Amino acid sequence: MIQLMLTLKLEAILCKLSLNVLFYSRYSTCSISVEENEWVVDYALKTRYVKLVDSGVEVGEPGMTKYKDKRFHPSLNLAKRIYPHTHNMDGFFVAKLKKYANGERKTDEEEHEEIEKRIKEKLENKKKRLNQKKKLQKKNKKKQAAKDEKNENKEKKEKSNDEKLVGKKRTNEEGVENLEKKNKPNGE
Numbered sequence: 001m002i003q004l005m006l007t008l009k010l011e012a013i014l015c016k017l018s019l020n021v022l023f024y025s026r027y028s029t030c031s032i033s034v035e036e037n038e039w040v041v042d043y044a045l046k047t048r049y050v051k052l053v054d055s056g057v058e059v060g061e062p063g064m065t066k067y068k069d070k071r072f073h074p075s076l077n078l079a080k081r082i083y084p085h086t087h088n089m090d091g092f093f094v095a096k097l098k099k100y101a102n103g104e105r106k107t108d109e110e111e112h113e114e115i116e117k118r119i120k121e122k123l124e125n126k127k128k129r130l131n132q133k134k135k136l137q138k139k140n141k142k143k144q145a146a147k148d149e150k151n152e153n154k155e156k157k158e159k160s161n162d163e164k165l166v167g168k169k170r171t172n173e174e175g176v177e178n179l180e181k182k183n184k185p186n187g188e
Contacts, residue, residue: 028094037093042072049101052078
């Protein structure tokens with residue numbers, strides 16, 4: 001029975017927060033049960049785009065941010081708890097929520113998955129860029145090697161041509177000397 005009440009309260013607050021209107025909403029119960037109060041509001045804080053603001057109630061104690069081993073959102077201290085034995089009235093809980101965006105907030109697990117996905121995508125993109133950079137460097141090295149080889153071949157060819165010219169020049173000089181020897185009279 002208590003579980004059904006909690007479920008209905010939770011569904012009621014989430015239904016109201018699902019409206020596509022930005023507004024303030026009060027969540028109040030005539031109970032001091034943590035399960036009906038802080039747990040419900042904490043769930044709304046985790047699953048919807050809402051935040052707690054000061055309730056405006058001057059009577060009461062701050063809402064609980066921890067209960068036994070359970071930890072709640074720190075802003076739950078803005079809620080008010082009214083205890084029968086302290087405030088001489090029935091027990092109450094009041095929280096004022098401000099909706100600041102429409103839609104459902106992702107759970108921590110979904111957020112972590114999305115963050116991991118984005119990190120993996122960034123790493124993959126980084127690897128792709130590095131691979132592209134390596135390929136480009138390799139391609140540039142090959143181009144440079146081909147260019148160097150072409151220049152080397154050109155230098156060899158020029159050197160070869162120079163040697164041929166030098167050889168022709170020697171041959172011509174030797175030929176001229178031979179002709180001069182032939183044309184010289186024997187006694188000179």
